[in-house]
Amino acid sequence: MTSGLADLFFRVWLPLVILIGAGGLWRRFHPETSPKLLRGHLNALAINLFLPALIFAAAASARIDTMLLTVPLVSGLSTLAAGLLLYLALYRSRLGAGMADKTRASLMLCGMFGNVLLIGYPVLGFLYGPAGGRYAVFTDVLSFTPVVWTLGVWIATRLGARDTGGPLHPVTRILLRLPPLWAFVAGVLLNLSGLQAAPLADAARMVGQAAIPVLLFVLGLAIPWGRLRPSRAVLAVVAVKLAVMPLVAFGLAALLADGLQEQHHAGILEAAMPSMTTAVLLADRFHLDTETVALMIGWSTLLFGLLLPVWVWLM
Numbered sequence: 520m521t522s523g524l525a526d527l528f529f530r531v532w533l534p535l536v537i538l539i540g541a542g543g544l545w546r547r548f549h550p551e552t553s554p555k556l557l558r559g560h561l562n563a564l565a566i567n568l569f570l571p572a573l574i575f576a577a578a579a580s581a582r583i584d585t586m587l588l589t590v591p592l593v594s595g596l597s598t599l600a601a602g603l604l605l606y607l608a609l610y611r612s613r614l615g616a617g618m619a620d621k622t623r624a625s626l627m628l629c630g631m632f633g634n635v636l637l638i639g640y641p642v643l644g645f646l647y648g649p650a651g652g653r654y655a656v657f658t659d660v661l662s663f664t665p666v667v668w669t670l671g672v673w674i675a676t677r678l679g680a681r682d683t684g685g686p687l688h689p690v691t692r693i694l695l696r697l698p699p700l701w702a703f704v705a706g707v708l709l710n711l712s713g714l715q716a717a718p719l720a721d722a723a724r725m726v727g728q729a730a731i732p733v734l735l736f737v738l739g740l741a742i743p744w745g746r747l748r749p750s751r752a753v754l755a756v757v758a759v760k761l762a763v764m765p766l767v768a769f770g771l772a773a774l775l776a777d778g779l780q781e782q783h784h785a786g787i788l789e790a791a792m793p794s795m796t797t798a799v800l801l802a803d804r805f806h807l808d809t810e811t812v813a814l815m816i817g818w819s820t821l822l823f824g825l826l827l828p829v830w831v832w833l834m
Contacts, residue, residue, distance in 0.1 A: 591786075606627065625811045
C-alpha cells in the first residue's frame with residue numbers, strides 16, 4: 520500500500536501539482552501578461568493541435584469493445600442525473616434563491632461536467648495502464664463533448680442568459696467545428712478499417728503528449744488563488760460533483776453488472792473528477808459568472824487532490 524501511494528504521488532499527484540502551480544505562479548511573476556489572453560492562446564493550441572493528436576492516437580489504437588463503451592455510459596448517465604439534481608437545487612430550492620441566472624448556470628455546468636480527459640487520463644493511466652488512457656478518451660468524446668456542446672450550451676444560453684434574454688447559439692455548428700471530435704472519428708475509422716495504424720498512431724501520440732501539461736498549466740492560470748473563499752452554494756455543488764455524482768455512478772454500475780469490473784471502476788472514477796476547465800471557455804463565450812466558475816474549478820481540483828489517494832485505495 521505504501522509503495523502504491525508513493526507511485527501515485529510521484530507519477531500522478533506531483534506532476535499535477537507542479538503544472539497547476541506553475542500556472543498560478545506565472546500570474547504572479549509575469550503580471551505584464553494577460554492571464555485571459557494567454558489562457559485563450561494556449562486553449563486554442565491545445566484544442567486545435569495537441570488534443571486532436573492525443574485523441575486520434577487513442578481512438579486509432581484502442582480495442583473497441585463493450586468493456587470500453589461501459590465507461591462513457593456510466594459517466595454519461597451519472598452526469599445527467601447530477602444535472603437534474605443541480606437544477607432542482609439551484610432553480611427550485613432556497614439554495615439558489617436570489618442568485619443571478621448566470622451564476623446558477625455556471626454552478627450547474629461545473630457540477631455536471633468533470634475533467635474526464637485532462638485529469639482522468641493520467642489517473643486512469645496510472646491505475647490501468649494503456650487501457651486507462653482509452654477509457655478517458657472515449658468517455659470525453661462519446662459522453663462529455665457532445666453533451667457539453669449541446670445540453671451544456673443550452674444551459675449557458677437559456678438557463679444562464681434569462682437575465683438578458685440572450686439568443687440561442689448554433690449548437691450544431693459549434694459541435695461540428697470541434698477538431699477533437701473529427702480526430703476521434705478519423706481514429707475510429709482507421710481502427711475499424713483493418714489498416715496498419717501503429718506508425719501513425721505513435722506519431723500522433725508523441726504530438727498529443729503536450730496536451731495534458733499545457734491544459735494543466737491553463738488550469739493553474741484560471742484558478743483565482745488570491746480569492747479562494749467559497750460561498751455556501753459553491754461548497755454544496757463541489758460536494759455534489761466529488762461525492763454525490765460518483766455515488767450515482769456506483770449505483771448505475773451496480774445495476775449494469777452483477778459484480779464491478781475494471782470498466783465500472785473507471786466509470787466511477789471519471790464521475791468523481793473535478794470540474795472541467797472547459798467551463799471557463801463556456802463562461803467567457805456566453806458571458807456567465809467567470810469568478811464562480813474559477814472558484815468551482817479551484818475548490819473541486821484542490822479537494823479532489825486530497826481525495827485521490829482514497830479513490831485509488833477504493834478502486
